[in-house]
Amino acid sequence: MMKLYSGDLSPYSARVRMQIYAKGLTDIAIERPATFGTPKFREQFPIGRIPVLDIDGDMMPESEVIAEYLEELHPTPSLLGANPRENAQVRTLARIGDIYVMNNMFMLSPQTRAATRNEGIVELLGGQVIRNIKALDRMIGTDGFACLGRLTLADCALVPAMFLVENVLSGTGLENPIPKAAKVAAYWEAIKTQEPAAKILVELHRGLEERRELIRSGAFEKMMAAAKQAMDAAEKAEGAT
Ligand SMILES: N[C@@H](CCC(=O)N[C@@H](CS)C(=O)NCC(=O)O)C(=O)O
Secondary structure, X not given: OEEEEOOOOOHHHHHHHHHHHHHOXXXXXXXXXXXXXXXXXXXXXXXXXXXXXXXXXXXXXXHHHHHHHHHHHOOOOOOOOOOHHHHHHHHHHHHHHHHHHHHHHHHHHHHHXXXXXXXXXXXXXXXXXXXXHHHHHXXXXXXXXXXXXXXXXXXXXXXXXXXXXXXXXXXXXXXXXXXXXXXXXXXXXXXXXXXXXXXXXXXXXXXXXXXXXXXXXXXXXXXXXXXXXXXXXXHHHHHHO
């Protein structure tokens, strides 16, 4: 049985989980890797990030690669288009969700808990998020879906991206740009009601609450410091060999 290494609060993992739910795939076990955040995890997975699809011991990283692989393996119901041009449209909007919004939000998120915020980072990455939400407003479908009038891989990438913008950006002192982007705002309200989207949003909110509790109690800072120490020690040991 295939396994998806995933975490509730991981937006990239949520993207693949949404696809799995939308396609009704029941033969993929979804697990949090026990070694995540440790040198052991990096030993097993060089990029050191989730999601990873474990195909009987053959490890596949990168959410977009996994998503495309699952589409090839299980072409129906399709979350791609009906022809090459439609596929390109789906992929363009998915890239807006991934590279233009989610990646900037992910890199920005440590600033929400920094003792002293780095305003240069906030301005650079937050500025990109705001600019890209405006761009998305000119590209997004107006019938409740990102494109093609039905759920596609574009929605799977955009839902976790919108979740981050709505719930994390304000922690850096920036205003949520979604309400000012009328088409994106309408899309966001509509897509939330689709079952696979609603399901990952419950998981993402659960993960966010858990994370906030860890931050409030001081446990998260300790976990991060311990992980850094272990990584530094592992790198030092590697350098000595
Ligand atoms: N480009 C990767 C990004 C994956 C990613 O950044 N995952 C985060 C969680 S959402 C992670 O594992 N971070 C751990 C780290 O940065 O050490 C993908 O699309 O899968």
